[in-house]
Amino acid sequence: MHSRKLIFLDLDGTIIDHKNNEVPQSTVEAIKSLQSNGHVVAIATGRPPSLFYGIDKMLNINTFIAANGRFVQHNERVLLHDYIDINLVKRFVLDMNQRGLDVGFESKDDYATNSKTTVFPDLFSECFHLEKPKVIPDFHLNNKILQMVLFTDSKDMSYLQEMYPEFAFNYSCPYGIDVNLKNGMKDLGIDILCNYLNIDIKDTIAVGDGHNDITMIQKAHIGVAMGNARDELKAVADYVTADCHDHGIQKIFKKLNLI
Numbered sequence: 001m002h003s004r005k006l007i008f009l010d011l012d013g014t015i016i017d018h019k020n021n022e023v024p025q026s027t028v029e030a031i032k033s034l035q036s037n038g039h040v041v042a043i044a045t046g047r048p049p050s051l052f053y054g055i056d057k058m059l060n061i062n063t064f065i066a067a068n069g070r071f072v073q074h075n076e077r078v079l080l081h082d083y084i085d086i087n088l089v090k091r092f093v094l095d096m097n098q099r100g101l102d103v104g105f106e107s108k109d110d111y112a113t114n115s116k117t118t119v120f121p122d123l124f125s126e127c128f129h130l131e132k133p134k135v136i137p138d139f140h141l142n143n144k145i146l147q148m149v150l151f152t153d154s155k156d157m158s159y160l161q162e163m164y165p166e167f168a169f170n171y172s173c174p175y176g177i178d179v180n181l182k183n184g185m186k187d188l189g190i191d192i193l194c195n196y197l198n199i200d201i202k203d204t205i206a207v208g209d210g211h212n213d214i215t216m217i218q219k220a221h222i223g224v225a226m227g228n229a230r231d232e233l234k235a236v237a238d239y240v241t242a243d244c245h246d247h248g249i250q251k252i253f254k255k256l257n258l259i
Helices: 025-036 086-098 121-129 159-163 185-195 212-221 248-255
Strands: 005-010 042-046 063-066 071-074 079-081 102-106 112-114 146-151 167-171 174-180 204-208 222-225
Touching: 005 185, 025 042, 025 167, 025 248, 042 185, 042 248, 063 185, 071 185, 086 102, 086 146, 102 121, 121 174, 159 167, 159 174, 185 204, 185 212, 204 212, 204 248, 212 222
Parallel strands: 005 042, 005 204, 042 063, 204 222
Antiparallel strands: 063 071, 071 079, 102 112, 102 146, 146 174, 167 174
């Protein structure tokens, strides 16, 4: 009998198959089996809770790391909410707008952009099958911001790190960069949940596909990259499973003898 595992699953490209914009039935069954066998399954995503679209409820998952580690919750209890300082947000928005770039905002309950001077906010949404963000210029002045998204298709944004050493910048798709505080990503949520649930790091497994999953894959005792994952994630993973649409989740947990 295996000890109880704490299993972290990314959403986009891991739980959600973007080819069909659905959760494969094999993934639904694998998660249900893991839960029946006494393991804790958590969602670990770049999305804020407002963009879960009920997937957590459908999968009966009550534990999650959202907004790339800025918001952590277990059974309705909020364990972390790490908001970006408003003065830092205002400075970033002003600098980016002067460069003709739109900035998106993610709070716990909403998602908006301060402007749409380019097509990138909508293209970003299409990448992830999200609602197109509402344009609310003063959203960041009236809401606590967990994460920002810089909408751009530029491949050279190295100047950002020099301008803003407080932030971590991660490309989430060809049209957007996640902007987070630098003191940890999804790995931060792993520490918090392990401590809260009294589960040893040796009993953790993380599965993902994107650049923002690297710290999570490295932090967990077993790190798994999806077949459709980025090469830099595969390079640090302990295992590479099949693509999302090719039953990758089910296959890896069968391989690990957890289902």
